[in-house]
Amino acid sequence: MTTTAKKLSEFKNEPFTNFSTNENKQAMEHALAKVSKELGREIPLYIGSEKISTDEKIISINPGNIDQIIGKVSKGTSKIVDSAMNVALEAFESWKQVPAAERADYLVRAAALLRERKHEFSSLLVLETGKNWAEADADTAEAIDFFEFYAREMIRLSETSILRPLTKIEGENNQMTYIPLGVGVIISPFNFPLAIMAGTTVAAIVSGNTVILKPADTAPVIAAKFVELMKEVGLPDGVLNYVPGDGIEVGEYLVEHPKTRFISFTGSRAVGCRIYERASKVQPGQIWLKRVIAEMGGKDGVVVDETADIDAAAKAIVASAFGYQGQKCSAGSRAIIVESVYDQVVEKVTSLVSQLEVGAPAENYPVGPVIDQKSFDKVMSYIEIGKSEGRLLNGGNKTDGNGYYIQPTVFADVDPKARIMQEEIFGPVLALAKAKDWQEAIAIYNDTDYGLTGAYFSSSEERISFALDHMHCGNLYINKKCTGALVGAQPFGGFNMSGTDSKAGGYDYLLLFTQGKLTSRVSK
Structure with a gap:
């Protein structure tokens, strides 16, 4: 029996850390010192089982101390994107067959590991994106919440219909199921580079899709640390592929790729509108209309x-x-x-x-x-x-x-x-x-x-x-x-130029990464 056999009603938001206590303050200082010693490493792309290093790098720096290099991240190309797409497509054929409870179990185990290393992840957020301790802690806590909430939601969706019971017809057995879409592209922002990046990624994965993750250029190291966490819990190769890179050569190429089934984007209005426009064009060999899930800011x-x-x-x-x-x-x-x-x-x-x-x-x-x-x-x-x-x-x-x-x-x-x-x-x-x-x-x-x-x-x-x-x-x-x-209490998403009103952390969010399939058969 998987660890997700716990009651679905047990979900509770991860508590925030009280840094006014000496114990928590010292724990955070220790984590910051530890993470600081690990900065500056070269980080490869992760495609399937392969680690790929490229000559061109994205240099991530500390915005609060611009002389400090956080990491040197290999930069993807359109050729590498094609390779990642092929790997993700192959992985999708087996991943979509994995039972929902088993997929959810990877998220629950990742949440447990992230909880154990909470201050380390928060410290990297402090150093790479300029968050103070409380803001970084809240970011990490929300990521934990997303893991556990979406795990439970996927199990619920697999066991019940989001709709009211279907109208019964004598002599027929009618059923509604929610099946995954395919290969998706996750384009994540710098401002919640763990919570939003991880949340949008695992929502797609637990729903049965495979993904190519393109993180923000200013926060690629925390994204790599997340990918390494998911590998540590045993997520099958090819389900999550990590390809940072240029907004045009990698980002737009992914958006326009004929095998891309959906795009989950969080970022600026200008970029979101361009993605919406480019995704709407049907490319040669494309047999679906791409789904766009966009959160584009606010005033x-x-x-x-x-x-x-x-x-x-x-x-x-x-x-x-x-x-x-x-x-x-x-x-x-x-x-x-x-x-x-x-x-x-x-x-x-x-x-x-x-x-x-x-x-x-x-x-x-x-x-x-x-x-x-x-x-x-x-x-x-x-x-x-x-x-x-x-x-x-x-x-x-x-x-x-x-x-x-x-x-x-x-x-x-x-x-x-x-x-x-x-x-x-x-x-x-x-x-x-x-x-x-x-x-x-x-x-x-x-x-x-x-x-x-x-x-x-x-x-x-x-x-x-x-x-x-x-x-x-x-x-x-x-x-x-x-x-x-x-998460779970205040589903998040907006109207008009704020995006597609995709309610992250809500009870209908995973439907955005699935498609409804009705089966009807004559009863014997």
Whole structure:
């Protein structure tokens, strides 16, 4: 009997680590020291049973200390992609026949190993992507949650129909099953380089598909560590293939490949739209329409009315805007506040932001660097735009340090149509706008191309009821921050230009990686 024979109802979210205790603090410091000694190694591609080294490398560096090399990762090519596709296609023929409980067992065992090495994985996140300890710990915890949740969900799907019982017809036996799609491409982001990368990958795998993983260029080492973990638990060769590489030569080539059955993408709106467009074209030899599962960011916001708990709202605004330097698709990069309490909220937000210290993630500063030079330049350009669109209250400059450090920046009195209120910045920049009343505030919130997360602060049940119906986003939070969705409890995904509303961590998510097959036979 497999370890997944545990009751499906046992799923509980992985607890976060309390680093205020000496024991946990010392454990994390020990893990950071251990991982730091292992940096700089050369990392191959993993295709089937082969490790392939290439001359051209992706050099992953620490964004908080740009002189530190995290790893030198072999770079894929279109020729290597063809090889990976052939291996994945061959592996699919046997993997799709593996019983659901057996596939799920690999995830449960991987979760157990990841839990044992939690601080090591978190330390690599700190060093490769500039997360502070708490943000890295939450990333690792979410990955564990995805493993266990999707394992249990696959078993449930294999045993029950997502539909209501089929209408019975006398003399017939009708059954609905969910079968895998084929070979999929996973294109993962830098900002949750373990949770999202691993979550999207194992969701596809446990559903019976084989995959080619192309991680973000700025976070390929943590992805390789995940692949090594899956090999350690015995995942069959060819089920998971690791091919980092150029966005065009590898990424777009995979998207357009006639044997690609689906693409699971998390990243920017521009790239997501291009993938959607390129995937829609039927290539010579292609016999299906490719499925695209896309999460493409947001311009999320916090709405505060005059009945709200002002202190709680201010804390939520700051946490939503500046957690992981605002590099979350759920980040609350704008706040819309009713004018009668606007000055009070602005004052409290300004005070809280002034207390945020910027520094090295390894030393666990609240605010660290943005991910790379390209991101740094983009955020600084938006700050310059903001100086002409609003009143600068905090920050506005880069900070000292051998990395991509930017001061947490706040602009007040911003017009709802201003660029910093409309465009995703993906950095530590917050825009504050004033509304004449709570209804106008909600209207301003909805005035965006995106629809991922939102928050509404109020003590009026009538207004809250209205907000629940009228704030147009995939994840709406009442009297709490708009970041931090928990697997199983708060399925995550958004509307409009935020993507395809694929609810990661939800009870219908695995259906995206399967296709329904109805069988009907005459009873004897």
